[in-house]
Amino acid sequence: MSDNAYLSISGVDMTFTKGRTVNPVLRHINLDVKRGEFISLIGHSGCGKSTVLNIVAGLLKASAGGVIVDGREVNEPGPDRALVFQNHSLLPWLTVYQNVELAVDKTFRGVKTKAERKDWILHNLEMVSMGHALHRLPSEISGGMKQRVGIARALAMEPKVLLLDEPFGALDALTRAHLQDEVMRIQTELHNTVMMITHDVDEAVLLSDRIVMMTNGPSATIGEILDVELERPRDRLALSDDARYNHYRHEVLSFLHEKQRKVEPMARSARASKAPEALSA
Template sequence: MSRKFLSLQNIEKRFEIPSKDDYIAVTDVNLDIRENEIVSIIGHSGCGKSTLLNMISGLDMQSNGVILLENKHIEGPGPERAVVFQNHSLLPWLSVYDNIALAVKKVMPSLSKSEVKARVEKFIKMVNLDAAKDKKPDEISGGMKQRVGIARALSIEPKVLLMDEPFGALDSLTRANLQEHLMRIQESVKNTVIIITHDIDEAVLLSDRVIMMTNGPSATVGEILEVNLERPRDRVSLQSDPEYIRCREAILEFLYKKFAKEDE
């Protein structure tokens, strides 16, 4: 079993609201994540999934509790954690190659020009974008843009890859293709991946564990599901796999019976 190396301890996040009580987004979150593990966080809208991701990334700070990566406090953003957002966030005036090279040069300033080139081309190849490396973002599809975002994040060799609904805006076929890319890449680079998702099938297909959040406000970890499926995984054969079916039904049970979202 891989060792745990990312730990969330008694995490709470409050937002101050003028002339009102504080809004408590998440509370009493305790979670240990292992090295080289793929974890999905799933729950209804407003359950604090993205809030947790932002605190792990260091883009926002918790109100109470501590987050440790390899026993060191997370106190802000750092190159050991990279984020892939639902919006690819590419610079439109730069090519695919230059968008990735910019990140590499920023995080690894000691690399020579040839070393930067080798690193950028390695990750462009990893996401199968060799033919598009000189194109600008408006010349490629949405799925290709997300692949650039993944390549850019991986190019700085993060220990933790954080993904906030990275495939949510894509059509189902493109989404499936990128899921396959992600599983293949993670098998190669062996880093920890944390994915925010609303998609039950995506969570089971990709994950070693699924973290199920209770409803907000004051959301917390409700249940943690172990997904005991060997890798590599094939989405077609899994459809009739008893473990896949068990996991899918467990998440459905949690989300739509134990914590069904109330009508607004």
């Protein structure tokens, strides 16, 4: 762990075992993240991105190695790490306000007064432009609005690390772009430390300070780490013609394309090896 690391993932391996079947998912994951950094994890499906995020969140325990956040080892879930899923995960019987209130009360009861907690809930909902829908149920708002509430709920816990698991993946292109801009604005304002999973190369380059590119599984590891040295705040329209933006985009695409080229022959070989068995059957 480096001296200036706020979040440190050190020597993490992850193996799932079911009966006699052993599935090695991650191998030697090492990553130091500075306070206020925005990190994206990208790679092909099955490369263990969500497993890394769940280990940082404390939802999974690594087979080897560990995670340290702000000098404390991660052994279980905690309010210092808030996770936003691709599915908003709002409780359908609670209003927008009540969904955020539940997290705030759990985190700050005994720390903030009831009036302070109410002000804090309203502040976070206003931050994601949801102050107008306080008393609506999740069924009464759009998918993008639900994700806004999910982000507000996570931010309201004042986490040391915000974990985003493809938070925009299920949204249409326009809503996705708008929410990306909102996250950039909020991260600039709050200086959150953020780790995000994405399959979207443009999203990774637009939002990130560094892009962590994962090799393919099994036994996936970090293949390359790309520093994105673009000034903030970032304007997506201006960046579309920026040579550096397109260079970073090309670097990530090249990495992913090379990994895909290595997967395809293995898949063909696996299918061919099964063919004689099918004929004999």
